[in-house]
Amino acid sequence: MPNKLKTAFAFTKHLFETGAFAQTSRRVEVEISKYVSSAPKTVVVELGMGHGNISRELLRQISPTSKLYCFEVNEEFCEQVKSELKDERLIIINDDAASLREHIKTPVDSFIGSIPFSFFSREKQDKIVGDAYQLLKSGCYFSQVQYTKRNYRIFQRFFDDCHLKRFINIPLEYIYHCKKV
Ligand SMILES: C[S@@+](CC[C@H](N)C(=O)[O-])C[C@H]1O[C@@H](n2cnc3c(N)ncnc32)[C@H](O)[C@@H]1O
16 A cells, blocks of 8 residues: 555544644645754754654755654554654654653754644643743744644744745645744
């Protein structure tokens, strides 16, 4: 079975966790990574790795001395990516993005997110975005993909400078690019 189809089955099986029937599009993988630096020792944190399609793009972009930390709540997804993506820069964390501060102790150059904010309580939304804002270095971005504009205001409450990019797909995909000034 082709990989994309396998991912679609796995995402649909865990719909209340994934919030999606399929992985995000190639256009999203490229757009969401656009502010990620290829400088040495860059620290990138991904929230909601899934089957690792965005993670692969991030690993393509970052330098050999950089690190990519990926949070993912689904253990099966973590095991699958671990077996398929052998890269010493990749650190997979099988935990909730809300536990960010328990795992990440260093300032972060980029946050990349595809977690389903609509499924979270207001407290959890604020915890994730607020903690990420605290960990992010000034001048750096949190880029998040969502199927709706509705969660944009969560980010606007914390971030100083936000803009949106929309892709006309089925479903629509919005990328929120949010900068800490
Ligand atoms: C819409 S899928 C996106 C997967 C992939 N990054 C992509 O772009 O297609 C969202 C992923 O976030 C994971 N997830 C959901 N809630 C999470 C949370 N609170 N912390 C970490 N991962 C979470 C889901 O299990 C799922 O793999």
